[in-house]
Structure formats: C-alpha cells, structure tokens
Amino acid sequence: MQNSETLKRYVLVITCSASFLIPFIGNAIYLAVPNIAIDYQVSAMLVSWVIIAYFLASAAFLLPFGRLADIIGRKKLFIFGHLLSVLASFLCAYAWSIQWLIAFRIIHGISAALILSTAMAILSSVFPPEKRGKVLGINSAVIYVGLTLSPVMGGFLTYKWGWASIFVVSGILSLILFILALTRLKGEWVGSPGDCFDWWGSVMYVGGLVAFLYGLSSLHEHWISWLSVLVGLMLLLIFVRHELRTDSPLLPLLLLKGNKAFTYANLSTLINFVATFAVIFLLSLYLQSILHFDAKTAGFFLLVPPVVMAIVSPFAGRLSDRMDARLISSWGMTICMLSLFVFVFLNENTPVSLIIANLLFSGLGIGLFAPPNIYVVMGSVEQKFYGVASSVLNSMRVIGQTISMVLASLVVSYYVGSVQLSTVSTDQLMTGIRVAFGAFTVICFFGVITSRQKEKPGKDNLQK
Numbered sequence: 001m002q003n004s005e006t007l008k009r010y011v012l013v014i015t016c017s018a019s020f021l022i023p024f025i026g027n028a029i030y031l032a033v034p035n036i037a038i039d040y041q042v043s044a045m046l047v048s049w050v051i052i053a054y055f056l057a058s059a060a061f062l063l064p065f066g067r068l069a070d071i072i073g074r075k076k077l078f079i080f081g082h083l084l085s086v087l088a089s090f091l092c093a094y095a096w097s098i099q100w101l102i103a104f105r106i107i108h109g110i111s112a113a114l115i116l117s118t119a120m121a122i123l124s125s126v127f128p129p130e131k132r133g134k135v136l137g138i139n140s141a142v143i144y145v146g147l148t149l150s151p152v153m154g155g156f157l158t159y160k161w162g163w164a165s166i167f168v169v170s171g172i173l174s175l176i177l178f179i180l181a182l183t184r185l186k187g188e189w190v191g192s193p194g195d196c197f198d199w200w201g202s203v204m205y206v207g208g209l210v211a212f213l214y215g216l217s218s219l220h221e222h223w224i225s226w227l228s229v230l231v232g233l234m235l236l237l238i239f240v241r242h243e244l245r246t247d248s249p250l251l252p253l254l255l256l257k258g259n260k261a262f263t264y265a266n267l268s269t270l271i272n273f274v275a276t277f278a279v280i281f282l283l284s285l286y287l288q289s290i291l292h293f294d295a296k297t298a299g300f301f302l303l304v305p306p307v308v309m310a311i312v313s314p315f316a317g318r319l320s321d322r323m324d325a326r327l328i329s330s331w332g333m334t335i336c337m338l339s340l341f342v343f344v345f346l347n348e349n350t351p352v353s354l355i356i357a358n359l360l361f362s363g364l365g366i367g368l369f370a371p372p373n374i375y376v377v378m379g380s381v382e383q384k385f386y387g388v389a390s391s392v393l394n395s396m397r398v399i400g401q402t403i404s405m406v407l408a409s410l411v412v413s414y415y416v417g418s419v420q421l422s423t424v425s426t427d428q429l430m431t432g433i434r435v436a437f438g439a440f441t442v443i444c445f446f447g448v449i450t451s452r453q454k455e456k457p458g459k460d461n462l463q464k
Contacts, residue, residue, distance in 0.1 A: 007126065007185075007186060007187075008126055008127060010180070010184040010185060011122060011123060011126045011127075011185065012123070012135055012138065012139075013180075014177060014180050014181055014184065014185065015119040015120070015122055015123050015139065016138060016139050016142045017142075017173075017177055018078075018082070018115050018119050018177055019116075019119055019120075019139050019142045019143045019146065020142045020143070020145065020146040021085075021115075021146070021170065021173050021174065021177065022112045022115055022116055022146070023143060023146030023147040023150050024146055024149075024150040024153065024154075024170060024173075025054075025085070025089070025108060025112060025170045026051075026054055026055065026058070026112065026150070027146075027147060027150040027151050027154070028150040028151060028153055028154025028157070028166050028170075029050060029051060029054075029154055029163070029166060030051070030151045030154060030155075032154055032155070032157075032158040032163035032166060033047055033050065033051070035158055035162070035163045036050060036098070036101070036163050039163070040097065040098040040101075042098045046098060047098065049102045049105075050098075050101055050102055050105055051105075052214075052217055053102050053103075053105045053106050053109065054105045054106070054108055054109040054112070055109065055213075055398060055401070055402060056106075056109065056210055056213055056214060057105075057106045057107075057108075057109025057110050057112075057113065058109040058110075058112040058113045058116070058398055059113075059209060059213060059395055059398040059399055059402070060113075060205075060206040060209045060210045060213075061109070061110050061113035061114075061117075061206065062113045062116060062117050062391040062392075062394050062395045062398070063117075063205060063250060063251060063388070063391045063392060063395055064202040064205065064206065064250060065077055065113050065114050065117040065118070065387075065391065066117035066118070066121070066387040066388045066389075066390055066391025066392070067197065067198070067202075067250050067251070067387060067388050067391070068197055068387075069117055069118045069121065069191075069387035070121075070190070070191035070192045070195070070384060070385065070386070070387035070388060071190070071191075071192050071193065071194075071195050071197055072190070073188045073189065073190045074118040074121050074122050074125070074188070074189045074190070074191075074386075074387055075118070075122065075181070075185055075187075075188050075189060076188070077114050077117070077118050078114070078115060078118040078119065078122060078181060078185075079178060079181045079182055079185075080114060081111045081112070081113075081114025081115035081118070082111070082115065082174050082175075082177050082178035082181060083178050084107065084110065084111035084114065085108065085111035085112070085115070085170070085171075085174035085178075086171050086174045086175045086178060087107070088104050088105075088107040088108040088111055089108070089167045089168070089170045089171030089174055090167065090168070090171045091104040091107070092104045092105060092108065092164075092167040093164040093165075093167035093168050093171065094164070111174075116390070116391075116394045117387060117390055117391040117394065118387060118390070119139075119390070120136070120139065120374070120378065120386075120390040120393070120394070121189070121191075121386035121387045121389070121390040122185075122189055123135055123136065123139060124136075124378040124383075124386050124390070125189040125191075125383065125386055126189075129379060130321055131321065132321070132375060132378065132379065133317040133318060133319070133320030133321040133325065133371065133372070133375045134314065134317045134318045134321060135317070136317050136320075136371050136374045136375055136378065137313045137314045137315070137316055137317015137318060137320070137371035138313070138314050138317065139371075139374075140309075140313045140317065140367075140370040140371040140374055141309055141310045141311075141312075141313030141314055141367070141371075142310075143370075144306055144309040144310075144313065144366060144367070144370065145306040145309060145310050147306075148280065148302065148303065148305060148306035148309075149303070149306060152303065154166050157169060189386075191382075191383055191384035191385060191386055191387055192384045192385075195248055196247070196248035197248070197250075198243075198246055198248050198249055198250040200242065200246075201239060201242050201243055201246065201249060201250035201251075202250055204235050204236075204238055204239040204242060205236070205239050205250060205251075207232075207235050208231075208232045208233070208234075208235030208236035208238075208239055209232065209236065209399075210232070211228045211229070211231045211232030211235060212228070212229055212232025212233060212236065213232070213399070213402055214228050214232075215227070215228030215229035215230075215231075215232060216229055216402065216403065216406050217402060217406060219406065219410065240253075251388065251392070252385065252388065259380055259381070260453055261326070261376055261380040261453070262376075262377060262380040262381060262389070264450045264451070264453040265326075265329075265373050265376040265377045265380065265451075266377060266392055266393060266396050267396075267450045268329065268333065268369075268373055268447050268450045268451040269373060269377075269393055269396040269397060269400065270396040270397075270399060270400045271333075271400070271443060271444065271446055271447035271450060272333060272336065272366070272369055272370075272373075272400070272444070272447055273396070273397050273399075273400025273401055273403075273404060274400045274403045274404045274407070274440075274443055275336065275337075275340060275404070275440040275441075275443045275444035275447060276336055276340070276362070276366060276404070276440070276444070277400060277401045277404035277405065278404040278405050278407065278408035278436070278440070279340070279343070279362065279440070280302050281405065281408055282343075282408055282412075282433050282436055282437065283298075283301070283302060283343075283355075283359075284298055284302065285412070285429065285433060286346060286430075286433055287301060287302075287355075289426075289429055290348055290426060290429065290430055290433075291348070291352075301352075301355065301356060301359065302359070304356055304359040304360055304363060305359050305360075305362050305363035305366065306363065307363065308359075308360055308362075308363025308364055308367060309363045309366050309367040309370075310367075311367070312363070312364055312367030312368060313367045313370060313371050314371075315367075316328055316332070316367055316368045316369075316370075316371045316372055317371035317372070317375070319372070320371060320372040320375040325372035325373070325375040325376050325379075326372065326376055326451065326452065326453065327452075328368055328372040329368070329369045329370075329372040329373040329376065329451045330448060330451040330452040331368050331369075332364075332365045332366065332367065332368030332369025332370070332372070332373075332451075333365070333369050333444065333447045333448045333451045334365070334448050335361060335362075335364055335365030335368065335369075336362065336365035336366060336369060336444050336447070337365075337441060337444040337445055337447070337448055338361070338365075339358055339361045339362040339365055340362075340437055340440050340441040340444055341437075341441045342354075342358045342361075343358065343434075343437040344434055344437045344438045344441060345434075346430070346433065346434060346437070347430065348426065348430065369451070373451065374393065377389055377392075377393050378390070378393075404440075407436070407439065407440075408436050411432055411435055411436040411439060412429070412432040412433065412436060413432075414432065415428050415429070415431050415432030415435065
C-alpha cells in the first residue's frame, strides 16, 4: 500500500466529494416532490415514497456492505457504488412511471450505502491517528453542508430545468467520481481478508430494519404500520441472537461488549440526529407559516447553520488530534441542547436577529460535536473493523434522521390535525412547534450524558 502524500490528497478529495454527493442525491429531491406528483399525476402519499425508498435502502444495506468491504476490499465497493449511482441517476431521470422511479430510487439508496460504508473507512485507513481528526473534521463539514444545501440546490435545478435535472447532475457527478476513484486510488484496503460473510445475518438485519423504519415512517396512516414496527423489532432481536452464536458475525458484538467508547459515541450520533435533523423542517414551518416569509428568504436564513458548521468542523477535527475528543463532542452536544431550548420560546414576536443568532449557535454546536465523535468511533476499533464501524456510524445517522422527522411530524400533526397548512390556526401550529423543540431538548440532554462517557476505547485507542 502506497500511503504517499499524493494518494492521501486524492483520497481526501474523492471521499469528501462523495460525502457531499450522497446527501445531495438523498435530499435535493425534497422541493421537487410536488412537480413529480404533477408529472406522474399521483397522490402525495405515493410520491413521498420517492424519498422514503431511498433512505430505507440506504439504512438497511449500510452494515452488510461495511462488513463485506472489510472482507473483500473497501475500494472495490466504493468504486462499484459510484458506478451503480451513475446507472440509478440516469434511470431516475428518465423513469417512465412513478413505480419505476421508486424502484430506481431503491437502487440509488443501495449505491449510497456502498459509498457511505466505505468512504470514512478508507479515510481512516490512509491517514494515521495523529492526523485523522483533521480529515474526519473536513469530511464531517462536507456531509453537514451537503445535508442542508442540497434542498436549496435541488429547488434551483427544478425551477430552471425540471426535476429530472437533479438526477442528471447527480449522474454526471457520480461518473466523474467513478473515473477519479478508478484511476487515482491506488492499492486496496482490506481489513478482514479470508473471513466468511454472514448472509443469514444480513437477511435478518435488512428485513428487520426495513420493516421497523417503514412502520415508523407511516405510524399515523394505518394500524399495519404498528405491526410492521413490531415485526421489525422481532427480526432485529433474532438477528442479535444469531450474531452471538455465529462464528463470522455481520456485526462483531465484541465492538460493543467492553468497548463503551464505540457504543456511547454511536448512541450519541443517533441522539444528535434525532434531536437536530428536524430543526430545519420545524423552522421552515415557523418562518413561512408564522412569520410569513417567502420560501427564498426562509431558505436564506436556514443556510446559516451549514456555513458555521463548515467553518467549525475542521477546527474541531484538528482539536481532536490534540485533546480528548469526547470532551469536545460533549461541548458540542451541550451547545446543541441549549440552542434547542432557546427555540422552545419562539413566538410570533421573536426578533429575527435572535433566530439568526441561535442558528449560528446551533451550527457551532453541531460543528463541534460531529468530527470529535467520529474520531472516537473510528479510533476505538481495530483497523480490520473500519468498514463495520463506518457503517454503524452512518446507520445511526440515517436512522436518526428518520426518527427525527417522524417525531416532528407526529407532534405537529397532533396539535394541527389533518387540515391543510394554509388553513391551520397559528396558535395551534406554534404550540406544536414549541412542544417539538421541547421534546428534542430533552432528547439532546441524554446525548450530553452519553457523549461525556470517559471509558477507555479499544485498540488504536484515541491516544495522541
């Protein structure tokens, strides 16, 4: 393996570009959903599966692909993921029905899982522990900026050239990254060569997670969703039992048993995304439906956090190379909690300057939390488990995003009801938004506790 400075630069540029592309593919479609529904003449419920299918597939396949990458090679799956993304992007752009578009989005989600499960593992394989915090900080900044900027970029593309242009752009970018990865990433990174792959465990994990997240995303629609959640939980419990008995587990539970740094850092990731991901959704409702800003102005306000995150994340990553990363991530989680608490007191007369200031505060918190927390996860396992560790971490992120949106939607719907948003009472909507922020504040408090755990991690050990 040639870990030259040139290779490191290529790895950083290519993996960070991929880390921006994946949130773009997932989130840029949000503002295009009404146009897709009109073009295919389908209901809002059916067209929502264009988004749901992508996230379900991505979350379900992250862990199996991470383990497979550790066995057969991370670069192989990373490159194949981009090739599959090229195919899925252009198929989505020219899908001949909504059903086929949903099917192609499932392929898109699988390609995202291939890329996400390997990108961070490749970064951690190439860069030594003393420099890992800095590059993971850069990568974290790119992910968070991508998550927030992609809806705005998708809205612009839809306005100028139609919703299909989102997929054409993602296809072109995927093709460029495929060529770069194929020609510039020299060598291979294999963590566990010769190990067997746990096919039965993979089937149970994918089935259980899909059933659980599907049910969770549609709890308010019908009773079958509750049954789906229960079936999913049962399958996941059976999966855990199977993993404890098999010689070649999909998820080596030794990563969890006795490795509290890994466990608590991943739990902190889940909590952080549950508590913060739906903030943009809630504030978009508040700014447009309560304060009556137009979508363009509201979007401008909501760009504040990613700008701050992009500035702070590399700094937090470099700081992780010099001091206890868990302490820094705890600071970030605490700031996130305080920011959420301030939003509990929103009302119709809240000054816009206060909202912007608190958005700056929120961006600071996430920027301080994410890179050190990733540093803890990747530094708490042996190199042969980097693919699995990366996949678990990204799974926590995607599952946290799903739960966050579900909770926000359920809380707001409880106070607003099923009436159209244009006719809803301002007081009811404001109450729902405040209660949601209160719930997220409480959830984030538990994140402060988990992020402060000081147990010594495993091998590679975050030692400076």
